[in-house]
Amino acid sequence: MEAGNALLDEYVLGLTNVARPKVCFLPSASGDADHYIVRFYRAFSASRCEPSHVSLFRRDKGAGLGCDIAEHLLDQDLIYVGGGSVMSLLGVWRAHGLDEVLREAWRRGTVLCGLSAGSLCWFSEAVTAFHGPAQRVPGLGLLPYSNCVHYDGEPGRRDSYHRFLAEGMLPGYAAGDGAALHFCGESLARVVSSRPKASAFWVEEVGGDVSEVALAVGWLGGSRTLTAA
Amino acid sequence: MGGGGFTAEPQNPALDDFILALAGEREPRILFLPTASGDPRAQMAAFRSTFGARACQPTQLSLFRLEGRHHDLRALILEQDIVYVGGGSMRNLLAIWREHGLDEILREAWHTGVVLAGLSAGGMCWFEHGITCSTGLPAPTIGLGFLPGSLSVHYDGQPERRPVYLDAVARGAITAGYGADDGVGLLFEETELVRVVASRPGTHAHRVEPGEDGDAVETTIEPELLAAAPGMRQRDIPEDIREFRAQRHAAARRR
Numbered sequence: 200m201e202a203g204n205a206l207l208d209e210y211v212l213g214l215t216n217v218a219r220p221k222v223c224f225l226p227s228a229s230g231d232a233d234h235y236i237v238r239f240y241r242a243f244s245a246s247r248c249e250p251s252h253v254s255l256f257r258r259d260k261g262a263g264l265g266c267d268i269a270e271h272l273l274d275q276d277l278i279y280v281g282g283g284s285v286m287s288l289l290g291v292w293r294a295h296g297l298d299e300v301l302r303e304a305w306r307r308g309t310v311l312c313g314l315s316a317g318s319l320c321w322f323s324e325a326v327t328a329f330h331g332p333a334q335r336v337p338g339l340g341l342l343p344y345s346n347c348v349h350y351d352g353e354p355g356r357r358d359s360y361h362r363f364l365a366e367g368m369l370p371g372y373a374a375g376d377g378a379a380l381h382f383c384g385e386s387l388a389r390v391v392s393s394r395p396k397a398s399a400f401w402v403e404e405v406g407g408d409v410s411e412v413a414l415a416v417g418w419l420g421g422s423r424t425l426t427a428a
Numbered sequence: 429m430g431g432g433g434f435t436a437e438p439q440n441p442a443l444d445d446f447i448l449a450l451a452g453e454r455e456p457r458i459l460f461l462p463t464a465s466g467d468p469r470a471q472m473a474a475f476r477s478t479f480g481a482r483a484c485q486p487t488q489l490s491l492f493r494l495e496g497r498h499h500d501l502r503a504l505i506l507e508q509d510i511v512y513v514g515g516g517s518m519r520n521l522l523a524i525w526r527e528h529g530l531d532e533i534l535r536e537a538w539h540t541g542v543v544l545a546g547l548s549a550g551g552m553c554w555f556e557h558g559i560t561c562s563t564g565l566p567a568p569t570i571g572l573g574f575l576p577g578s579l580s581v582h583y584d585g586q587p588e589r590r591p592v593y594l595d596a597v598a599r600g601a602i603t604a605g606y607g608a609d610d611g612v613g614l615l616f617e618e619t620e621l622v623r624v625v626a627s628r629p630g631t632h633a634h635r636v637e638p639g640e641d642g643d644a645v646e647t648t649i650e651p652e653l654l655a656a657a658p659g660m661r662q663r664d665i666p667e668d669i670r671e672f673r674a675q676r677h678a679a680a681r682r683r
Contacts, residue, residue, distance in 0.1 A: 229466070229492055229493070230465070230466020230467045230468065230490075230492040230493075231466045232468070232469070232492075233468070234469075255517070255520060256464075256465060256516060256517055256520060283492050283493070284491055284492050284493075286491075286524075286527045286528055287491050287492055287524045287527060287528070289527060290520075290523040290524045290525075290526060290527030290528075291520050291523055291524060293523060294519045294520060294522070294562075295519070295562075295563070
């Protein structure tokens with residue numbers, strides 16, 4: 200949902216292998232912010248997919264919901280989790296039992312994606328820097344690694360992540376803004392990006408030092424054929 | 429509050445003024461927590477415009493948006509005179525607070541004498557039990573338990589909560605407690621109910637206890653009507669003072 204850049208949105212829609220996929224947006228990490236929901240419907244318009252969202256704060260529960268939330272989520276081709284606070288996100292999900300529903304959706308092969316907090320949530324451990332100093336937060340654990348986002352964008356994240364790794368945090372993946380990690384099951388399949396210069400790393404502690412291995416990132420805009428006639 | 433204050437009755441400042449006066453400070457520090465509604469911008473703006481013009485030092489805390497600020501949550505809450513909790517989903521509110529450790533910090537604040545206030549979900553959260561509509565239909569849920577007993581809100585405004593509350597108390601599923609109409613506030617000192625107040629006439633609080641025949645027994649409590657005339661207080665404050673306060677609050681936020 201980057202402004203003026205639909206490359207990653209198109210990419211996740213393509214992963215569903217469905218002509219008109221059912222896409223559900225979970226804006227829980229932002230407290231179901233109205234402006235964010237509107238942005239989702241702009242980016243995922245009904246001409247391209249069947250969009251809906253689930254609200255855990257508003258009584259109306261979301262658009263296009265004729266059944267209960269679990270049933271609705273398990274019927275989706277793609278679940279898109281918005282950014283915000285990963286701690287608040289996980290708290291609200293657990294309170295409504297969505298952690299188990301999403302685990303089940305994952306087992307059934309639903310494509311799960313998200314940015315920022317919506318990325319961190321899928322991993323065993325995450326680095327959050329929401330209030331005060333960065334801290335380690337346990338996620339849903341679908342992916343048995345750690346994750347750090349905004350790796351290049353926010354000063355201090357990288358240092359904190361390295362310190363946590365040295366203290367025994369699970370090895371994992373760091374993603375800069377615009378980079379997306381694509382997993383099949385628990386294995387990393389590809390790293391793609393919406394920007395030509397986005398970066399991602401495998402980061403682990405090796406013999407007391409933290410090693411950072413740059414991953415090959417495929418720019419999704421690079422394969423476009425330009426014809427000047 | 430069973431419902432009341434700037435988010436529920438924006439034209440009637442009686443309950444908000446009542447809460448401000450409880451701190452016993454000329455300009456109390458008041459922190460708004462809009463967690464239960466997911467920190468919506470409109471509610472936060474309403475808090476700013478309501479309390480920005482009053483004799484107080486208002487702050488608000490979003491647990492959803494970073495907004496470039498880093499908080500030491502414990503220090504921020506313990507330095508307040510009043511913590512004011514907005515309405516919304518009680519289930520979400522408590523789940524998020526626990527995630528951020530706010531349940532323990534608020535308990536500490538309560539013990540050190542910080543005034544804890546709130547409406548709807550923000551009122552029920554302090555009790556052992558409340559009646560939440562977080563999943564659509566009303567259902568009993570567990571609160572922080574600082575105050576013994578239970579609270580059910582919007583007793584007149586959302587009548588579908590009442591039968592669920594009466595049934596749960598009658599069955600002993602939740603502890604005895606109070607039903608509060610919209611506009612009604614219950615004031616506790618330590619764990620003792622000391623005053624029942626209302627921002628408008630015709631509203632009540634209700635003591636709800638299990639009866640001998642398996643039903644719940646309701647006893648109506650007549651509240652004291654608060655004196656503030658709706659809409660008057662804001663106009664009483666001269667424009668230059670409001671402007672001065674707005675500037676000072678803006679400067680404090682930048683610090």
